[in-house]
Amino acid sequence: MTHTPNAGAPPTLPAIPPQPSSPTPPGTSTAAPPPAPASPPAPPARRRTAFAEGVDRLRHAATTEPGRLRIIGAVLAALVVAFGAVTAWQMTDRAAAADAVLTSSQPLTSDAADIYRSLADANTAASSGFLAGGQESAATRDRYERDIATAASKLVNAAANAAPGSPSTATITKLNRLLPEYKGLVERARTYNRQGYPVGGAYLRYANEKMQQEMLPAAQDLYTMENERLRADYADATPYPWPAIALGLAALAALAWVQRRTYLRTNRVLNHGLVAATAASTVVLLWLTAGHALARSHLDDSYDHGVRSLAVLHDARIASLKARGNENLTLVARGAETVKVGDTTFDAYDHDFTRDIDTLAEGLAHARRLADDDTGAQPVTAAMGNMTEWKKRHAAAREQDENGNYQQALDMVIGAKGATGECFDAVDKNLATALEHEEAEFATAAGDGRDALTGLPTGAAVLAVLGATGAVLGIGRRLSEYR
Amino acid sequence: MRVRHLRARLKGWGGVGAMAAACALAVVFALAVTCTGSVASQAGTQPAGHRTTKALTVDAARAADDCEAPEKQTLPPSRADGPAITAIKNRPGEKRKLVVGVDQNSYRWGYRDPNSGEYGRLEGFDIDLVHRIAEDILGDPDAVQFKAIPTDQRIPAIQDGRVDLVVRTMTINCSRLKDVAFSAPYFRTGQQVLAPKSSPVEGYDETLANRRICTAKGSTAYAKLEEDRESGDLPASTDISTTVPNQLDCLVRLQLGEVDAVVNDGALAASQAAQDPTVELKGEAFTTEYYGVAMKKDADDLVRRVNQILVDFRQDTATGWQASYTKWLSATMDDDPSASRPPAPEYLRRS
Structure with a gap:
């Protein structure tokens, strides 16, 4: 808003005399160097800038061969050093991003998925416990406790890695606040359940509501945010370092030109210094291109075979959890909620179950396609078999419930032998195995990618300094012939 | 020379002018959005709110009219x-x-x-x-x-x-x-008030002023509370906005301190009190159902x-x-x- 036209600037500052280093009116300084004879009768011609004087001196030096050689040496050294510096800088960035992919953003994405999974699993375990009434089994109880412990510890890890004031910090804070609240409600539900009071069920419904409407969406947000961070790290690690490559080519071209010039003027084929500089630059350029290409291919591999498989498997596991949760809630709610699709009325939770199990089937098929070896494919295939059995048993349990045989339906869902719970557990276990395998594949590929960049920044810097020294020494040798 | 001078001038003012134009546009846009927004929200909420309350009172009145016992x-x-x-x-x-x-x-x-x-x-x-x-x-x-x-x-x-x-x-x-x-x-049975034993609420009366009451959604208790608050039998400051799917959820809200009292059929209120020795029925039933x-x-x-x-x-x-x-x-x-x-x-x- 306080921008004033530059034409009015000088008169407002009369106290400072035009100094050589101070920015002078743009017209004179930029227009002066190239068109040298364009020196109109301008009044400020007496007072000259350092730059203009430097240009003049340079122009003067360029009239003699030693002067020209000095200029050439300086430019060569500068080009090679610049090449080394840009290479070191760009590769440091990429190496850091590749390291972040391996050691921070991917583990955090997995952690976020684990937080979601353990929260959903805890809720499912709690509702199974409610269905079983006072006879909540030790296994269900342990499972619930383990899930809560997992969620809590992963939250601490996520918090330690989140930037202060970022949206993920806010989400983590929210989850940290809600987790003890949720646990408190479930504990009250248990206590009342043991006393035989139905208000225990009411507490569990309240806890379930808190989980479904506040905690799981927050965990989902966290997962999305960590995933974005992972993608950003990949985007930082993989693009080609064009500026470094361009500078390298420019440096090599300049070296070639100088050597040809030397040959034409002196008939000497080799100048040791210049040859050393060329060799150093070539090594850096080759190292840069090959190292980055290798790293890039490993990282792409880790994304295609690691991250993508992991995402699909995580989604499938969450779908199976949701399906199990809804299967339980169908029996908890006992027909309380319905949805109308077209003209048919369905039980709301059973309708959601069907949707979730379809998502699971899709996810498993996708994971099967992505699995690139037998060790990865085997657990997914097993999970598909478990899912088919689950659907069959679920249909049988539903039929019992539809016929009013609630107790039988309950036994077929949370009972010990032949219940759908067995199938769910098997799906979950197989998916855990598959996840572990893909996690290892990812770590290998991403680790190789990161290692391909090891030493590149330092190496480039050292070689560039050597190359620049070579160039200066080589030119110096020519120069000494004039003394 | 003159042209260059003019251009330099324009360059300077161009930025200022563009900024001014942008500000003006932003202000106009913001005004337009808030104006239409507030008009829309007024149009949306005010009459709708009126309509529902009116419809309810009319409903209650007609129900009372054309049906006895x-x-x-x-x-x-x-x-x-x-x-x-x-x-x-x-x-x-x-x-x-x-x-x-x-x-x-x-x-x-x-x-x-x-x-x-x-x-x-x-x-x-x-x-x-x-x-x-x-x-x-x-x-x-x-x-x-x-x-x-x-x-x-x-x-x-x-x-x-x-x-x-x-x-x-x-x-x-x-x-x-x-x-x-x-x-x-x-x-x-009949509607009755349930509250913690330590609560100053004494029954279905003015002690409910500034208190939050929980009822089940779609229950006769909620209909009665709404009717009485309209007619002034219940203090206007009583907050009856907490409704839950099931009457028992009210006991949860009461124990968690999210509400101060529950209004329910005496038969159900008694079954809630039986699950928590720190709450009790306050006052007599104020309806017969x-x-x-x-x-x-x-x-x-x-x-x-x-x-x-x-x-x-x-x-x-x-x-x-x-x-x-x-x-x-x-x-x-x-x-x-x-x-x-x-x-x-x-x-x-x-x-």
Whole structure:
């Protein structure tokens, strides 16, 4: 808003005399160097800038061969050093991003998925416990406790890695606040359940509501945010370092030109210094291109075979959890909620179950396609078999419930032998195995990618300094012939 | 020279001008958005809010006008089978069951005892009655498919044919009579206030000023509170905005300190108090209500049959009304059932 036209600037500052280093009116300084004879009768011609004087001196030096050689040496050294510096800088960035992919953003994405999974699993375990009434089994109880412990510890890890004031910090804070609240409600539900009071069920419904409407969406947000961070790290690690490559080519071209010039003027084929500089630059350029290409291919591999498989498997596991949760809630709610699709009325939770199990089937098929070896494919295939059995048993349990045989339906869902719970557990276990395998594949590929960049920044810097020294020494040798 | 000068000038002012134009545009845009926004929200909320309250008062008034003694608006008892009963009896195989909407959260009315061993089993006063109806119609007390339904789903569940009957501490009143048919009353109760023993609330009076009250969505308690707040019988500062799917959820809110009191049928309030020794019923019942079995509006034969069953239920001292009361309710309510026993039924419905 306080921008004033530059034409009015000088008169407002009369106290400072035009100094050589101070920015002078743009017209004179930029227009002066190239068109040298364009020196109109301008009044400020007496007072000259350092730059203009430097240009003049340079122009003067360029009239003699030693002067020209000095200029050439300086430019060569500068080009090679610049090449080394840009290479070191760009590769440091990429190496850091590749390291972040391996050691921070991917583990955090997995952690976020684990937080979601353990929260959903805890809720499912709690509702199974409610269905079983006072006879909540030790296994269900342990499972619930383990899930809560997992969620809590992963939250601490996520918090330690989140930037202060970022949206993920806010989400983590929210989850940290809600987790003890949720646990408190479930504990009250248990206590009342043991006393035989139905208000225990009411507490569990309240806890379930808190989980479904506040905690799981927050965990989902966290997962999305960590995933974005992972993608950003990949985007930082993989693009080609064009500026470094361009500078390298420019440096090599300049070296070639100088050597040809030397040959034409002196008939000497080799100048040791210049040859050393060329060799150093070539090594850096080759190292840069090959190292980055290798790293890039490993990282792409880790994304295609690691991250993508992991995402699909995580989604499938969450779908199976949701399906199990809804299967339980169908029996908890006992027909309380319905949805109308077209003209048919369905039980709301059973309708959601069907949707979730379809998502699971899709996810498993996708994971099967992505699995690139037998060790990865085997657990997914097993999970598909478990899912088919689950659907069959679920249909049988539903039929019992539809016929009013609630107790039988309950036994077929949370009972010990032949219940759908067995199938769910098997799906979950197989998916855990598959996840572990893909996690290892990812770590290998991403680790190789990161290692391909090891030493590149330092190496480039050292070689560039050597190359620049070579160039200066080589030119110096020519120069000494004039003394 | 002059051209360059002019251009330099324009360059300077160009930036300023562009910024000014951008500011002006932003201001105009912001004004336009807020103006239309506020107009839209006014248009959206104000009249709508008015409309609902008006509609409700009109509804209540009409209900009060065109219906007297709703508990007597039922058909005389009969054992004859009609289309509704035949349809139930003709259900094939495993499906030959009475589909009944009940509650699984009303302690001693319809609930699951988590420690009963058979953990899916529902029991309570209402459930006894359901078994009796099933035995009478289908010859097997266990030929029942229970569906747990939230308070505000009782009428839709009947209308959509998802259940044959609803036995779920359901008050017979005029507005419900427009949508469903009721049996003769099987229980007498009235609205009562439930609050912590330490609470300054003394009953359904001015001590409820500035208090938050919880009710079940779609319950007679909520309708009564809304009506009384409109008419001034309840202090205007009373917050009745907390409604929950099931009356028992109110006890959760009360224990968590999210509300200060619960208004509920005395029968259910007593069952809540039985689960928490730190709360109690405050003051006397301030309404008189009767529970009835709800059925489809045109299921005349079923209504008559249920009324016949209720006649037997009341007379049967060994396994009937009295026995169920003693078993389920005498512990949480009065030992003497006379206050809860419904009056001799009258059958005034003609069509």
